[in-house]
Amino acid sequence: MYANDARVLGLIGTTFRAAGLPAIRVTVPAALAERAVAAWEHDDTSAPLGPEDAFARLQRQRAGALALIGLSITETGNLDPDGNTVVDLSPELIGVAMDAADDVLRR
Numbered sequence: 458m459y460a461n462d463a464r465v466l467g468l469i470g471t472t473f474r475a476a477g478l479p480a481i482r483v484t485v486p487a488a489l490a491e492r493a494v495a496a497w498e499h500d501d502t503s504a505p506l507g508p509e510d511a512f513a514r515l516q517r518q519r520a521g522a523l524a525l526i527g528l529s530i531t532e533t534g535n536l537d538p539d540g541n542t543v544v545d546l547s548p549e550l551i552g553v554a555m556d557a558a559d560d561v562l563r564r
Contacts, residue, residue, distance in 0.1 A: 497527030
């Protein structure tokens, strides 16, 4: 039952991706912006990838999204008066971050 719903959601996502949705301006707290930039600057070639289970794949994809947020901050981010970073992000990156928030909130 859920597998079909997940597939349909994925098909909707491909439609959204093809639509070229506009970037969304967000404010990232200073400490989190620093960590995102550090993720972008991190050299991730130290360990070869082996077989991945679903959880490891999800973690790797989320780490990649964090690094791309760091890249966006590096390239186009601006500091607001409070020292936080204002940056335009793709809706896709925002969605990945919001999905990850669900896991953080459950802990």
